[in-house]
Amino acid sequence: MASAAPPTPALSLRDVVALSGRFPLLAGVDLEVDTGEVVLVEGPNGAGKTSLLRVAAGLVPVTSGRLTVLGLDPERYRTAVRRRVGMLAHASHLYDDLNVRENVRFAVRAAGADPGRIGPACERLGLTGRLLRTSAAKLSAGQRRRVALAVLVARAPDLWLLDEPHAGLDASARSLLDELIGEAVATGATVVVASHEPELLEPLADRSVTVNGGRVTGERSIRSPAPDVPIRAVGSAERAAGPPVERVVHVA
Amino acid sequence: MTSTVVTERSDDRRRGDGADPARTGGPRNGPPALSRGTVLATRVVGVAAVVGVAFTVWLGLWVTPPDKVQGNLVRLVYIHPGVAWVALYLAFGLAAVASLLYLWPRTRSLFWDRLAAAAVEVGVVFNVCTLISGSIWGRPTWGVWWAWDARLTSTAALLVLFLGYMALRRVPAEPEVRAKRSAFAALFAALDVPIVHFSVVWWKTLHQGATVLNANLSPTIHGSMAWTLLLGFVALTLVFVWMLLVRYRIGVLEDWVGSGELDLALRERQAEGIAPPTASAVVLPGPPVPSETPAGREVPREIAEVAQ
Amino acid sequence: MWRDAALVAGKDLRIEARSKVALSQVAPFGIVALGLFAFALGPARAPMVSGAPGLFWVAVLFSTVLAIQRSVSVESADGARDGLRLSGLDPAGLFLGKALAVAAQLVVLELVLTVGVVLLYGAAVKTVWLIAAACLLGTVGLAAAGTLYGALSAGIRVRETLLPFLLLPVVTPILLAGTRIWQAGLAGGTPSDATPWLHLLLAFDAVYLAVGVVVYGPIQEAT
Numbered sequence: 001m002a003s004a005a006p007p008t009p010a011l012s013l014r015d016v017v018a019l020s021g022r023f024p025l026l027a028g029v030d031l032e033v034d035t036g037e038v039v040l041v042e043g044p045n046g047a048g049k050t051s052l053l054r055v056a057a058g059l060v061p062v063t064s065g066r067l068t069v070l071g072l073d074p075e076r077y078r079t080a081v082r083r084r085v086g087m088l089a090h091a092s093h094l095y096d097d098l099n100v101r102e103n104v105r106f107a108v109r110a111a112g113a114d115p116g117r118i119g120p121a122c123e124r125l126g127l128t129g130r131l132l133r134t135s136a137a138k139l140s141a142g143q144r145r146r147v148a149l150a151v152l153v154a155r156a157p158d159l160w161l162l163d164e165p166h167a168g169l170d171a172s173a174r175s176l177l178d179e180l181i182g183e184a185v186a187t188g189a190t191v192v193v194a195s196h197e198p199e200l201l202e203p204l205a206d207r208s209v210t211v212n213g214g215r216v217t218g219e220r221s222i223r224s225p226a227p228d229v230p231i232r233a234v235g236s237a238e239r240a241a242g243p244p245v246e247r248v249v250h251v252a
Numbered sequence: 253m254t255s256t257v258v259t260e261r262s263d264d265r266r267r268g269d270g271a272d273p274a275r276t277g278g279p280r281n282g283p284p285a286l287s288r289g290t291v292l293a294t295r296v297v298g299v300a301a302v303v304g305v306a307f308t309v310w311l312g313l314w315v316t317p318p319d320k321v322q323g324n325l326v327r328l329v330y331i332h333p334g335v336a337w338v339a340l341y342l343a344f345g346l347a348a349v350a351s352l353l354y355l356w357p358r359t360r361s362l363f364w365d366r367l368a369a370a371a372v373e374v375g376v377v378f379n380v381c382t383l384i385s386g387s388i389w390g391r392p393t394w395g396v397w398w399a400w401d402a403r404l405t406s407t408a409a410l411l412v413l414f415l416g417y418m419a420l421r422r423v424p425a426e427p428e429v430r431a432k433r434s435a436f437a438a439l440f441a442a443l444d445v446p447i448v449h450f451s452v453v454w455w456k457t458l459h460q461g462a463t464v465l466n467a468n469l470s471p472t473i474h475g476s477m478a479w480t481l482l483l484g485f486v487a488l489t490l491v492f493v494w495m496l497l498v499r500y501r502i503g504v505l506e507d508w509v510g511s512g513e514l515d516l517a518l519r520e521r522q523a524e525g526i527a528p529p530t531a532s533a534v535v536l537p538g539p540p541v542p543s544e545t546p547a548g549r550e551v552p553r554e555i556a557e558v559a560q
Numbered sequence: 561m562w563r564d565a566a567l568v569a570g571k572d573l574r575i576e577a578r579s580k581v582a583l584s585q586v587a588p589f590g591i592v593a594l595g596l597f598a599f600a601l602g603p604a605r606a607p608m609v610s611g612a613p614g615l616f617w618v619a620v621l622f623s624t625v626l627a628i629q630r631s632v633s634v635e636s637a638d639g640a641r642d643g644l645r646l647s648g649l650d651p652a653g654l655f656l657g658k659a660l661a662v663a664a665q666l667v668v669l670e671l672v673l674t675v676g677v678v679l680l681y682g683a684a685v686k687t688v689w690l691i692a693a694a695c696l697l698g699t700v701g702l703a704a705a706g707t708l709y710g711a712l713s714a715g716i717r718v719r720e721t722l723l724p725f726l727l728l729p730v731v732t733p734i735l736l737a738g739t740r741i742w743q744a745g746l747a748g749g750t751p752s753d754a755t756p757w758l759h760l761l762l763a764f765d766a767v768y769l770a771v772g773v774v775v776y777g778p779i780q781e782a783t
Contacts, residue, residue, distance in 0.1 A: 057646060078777075214524075436775060436778075447763060455740070
């Protein structure tokens with residue numbers, strides 16, 4: 001596609017600093033994720049991977065720097081952005097007193113998504129029969145994850161933010177998750193995944209960024225970009241104002 | 253692109269706090285300096301307050317005559333309405349307005365938050381003085397220390413709301429969160445005060461069958477009493493302003509100490525990315541980070557200094 | 561906004577239907593409070609009867625604190641508060657929904673306590689609509705102000721002790737108004753005694769509902 005203007009990135013952070021009390025979660029992050037990309041975020045514990053996702057989700061306010069999600073300012077267009085962004089966090093946001101079906105139903109309707117998608121999504125995630133009527137308090141961690149995933153699938157957001165999605169899932173659930181990511185990308189969604197085990201996700205990812213000390217300290221390309229996708233060069237006109245981030249680019 | 257325009261505006265809003273004196277702090281620089289004008293103004297107000305109070309005391313206790321009905325007890329009129337005016341209208345009004353200004357995005361600045369907090373704290377002092385002076389005045393008049401007089405009860409209600417505000421402020425949180433929380437609490441309290449006032453007044457006056465105590469603490473004022481009363485108002489207002497300025501300054505210093513820790517934490521956080529994290533809290537000089545020092549941003553300036 | 565409010569209210573009430581906390585804990589607490597008052601004032605009937613309106617409303621106020629605490633703590637498990645924010649629910653709808661759910665529980669509670677007051681204190685209800693009006697209007701105000709303060713203190717660890725201290729002084733007008741209206745209702749007095757108090761309750765409700773709808777979103781994001 002030889003279009004004149006580059007497509008709007010799904011997620012764009014420019015020197016973003018985010019604080020929690022006195023502690024800087026992000027200390028100046030530069031990151032751009034194009035629509036339809038699958039980006040892997042790696043880094044040691046406490047590096048800021050989860051914080052990066054939370055900032056992108058709009059849960060943590062940005063103290064300085066510029067954040068654009070799906071082309072919009074998340075503080076100004078809060079509801080619009082949140083309805084199109086889906087996050088799979090460590091916590092599953094479930095209500096213990098309600099059963100699986102009620103939890104999924106509430107979450108999907110709260111996000112303004114089509115309730116008709118709930119049935120197929122639950123089936124896809126293997127949430128059927130007795131499991132649907134089980135109260136959330138009785139679920140195992142892996143099952144809670146699956147419920148949260150079902151909500152995500154039913155909502156079909158444009159931007160998926162997954163925080164350690166493979167944690168707590170058995171092998172079959174993991175392969176199911178990989179399928180779901182693939183399907184999401186095929187429908188045009190963008191996926192950003194934070195993980196301790198990047199090897200598991202490399203088959204799916206286009207790119208990997210390393211986060212350390214609250215900043216993006218490295219980046220590598222996993223899958224070579226398609227010929228018609230413009231390559232982002234360091235120091236392009238747009239980025240002249242910001243500090244160049246150290247990059248190691250090699251083709252896997 | 254519209255998003256550019258929008259985000260830059262929100263950037264400016266955030267940077268507006270960067271100009272806040274307490275946030276450019278840190279152990280590197282000294283505490284935010286007071287302009288000479290501020291120091292002079294504080295001194296002048298302080299001296300004027302002391303002089304005013306001294307005059308009021310002299311006039312009130314010795315020069316003015318005792319009242320026909322209340323005798324020497326009437327001398328409380330030089331204090332009680334004055335502290336009441338400060339506590340109920342000046343302090344509370346200031347706190348409410350400052351909180352609103354903090355909440356309004358265009359005027360948001362931690363200055364208003366600190367001002368509101370200072371006003372509330374000093375207001376508590378004056379509020380307690382109001383209650384004590386009112387109680388002392390009421391004792392001989394009513395025969396009891398507390399007669400649930402409408403105005404004093406409303407004052408007590410305001411005191412409790414003030415104390416709630418201060419309790420909320422004591423919860424550890426970052427300055428912006430604390431400021432927002434306190435501002436909302438002040439807003440809710442401000443909306444409640446007129447309702448409480450009316451309900452208490454009606455409680456006393458609309459109640460059938462109960463003895464409505466004639467809590468007429470206001471005697472007729474004339475001559476030298478009027479001037480002394482006015483002087484008392486002015487003197488007490490000056491006392492409030494002086495205490496407010498001092499308390500505000502303390503708030504600035506507290507926040508400055510806190511933000512110094514922030515800069516340290518920011519440097520340490522980035523050092524994690526450069527050098528392997530160690531157990532000690534000392535910032536290790538790591539290998540130079542290939543980043544230019546961007547102009548006009550206070551945070552990265554500290555990083556560049558560390559990297560060199 | 562109303563759609564979101566209905567959704568959230570439905571969710572909270574469904575949780576209550578499952579867990580039955582308000583029914584099995586808050587309402588009995590209210591009855592216990594009435595009993596404590598009886599012990600404090602009795603054994604003669606007279607002080608209890610004359611104090612019945614006020615004691616009823618004090619019991620309601622204390623129970624409201626519990627109900628609000630419960631409403632807030634439902635969201636604190638498993639990061640549900642984050643989930644609500646992430647879903648893009650209209651914050652005004654969220655406020656109204658939670659307030660509606662609390663109000664529904666309070667109405668049931670007040671029904672129970674009214675029966676309690678009639679049975680235990682021997683109070684006789686003369687003008688039913690006055691009693692009902694006081695309860696309904698008072699409930700709306702309690703639910704609105706309570707939900708607001710609940711949100712304000714949601715992330716605080718000392719919420720259990722802070723919330724009563726913040727909320728109870730603010731809702732004293734409801735106590736005063738409710739008591740006066742109940743006195744008129746129990747004594748069969750003329751409604752004109754109660755009219756200014758009814759207006760007061762209406763004003764309180766209007767103020768806190770309006771403020772809550774506007775301000776709940778910023779509070780959520782800030783804390």
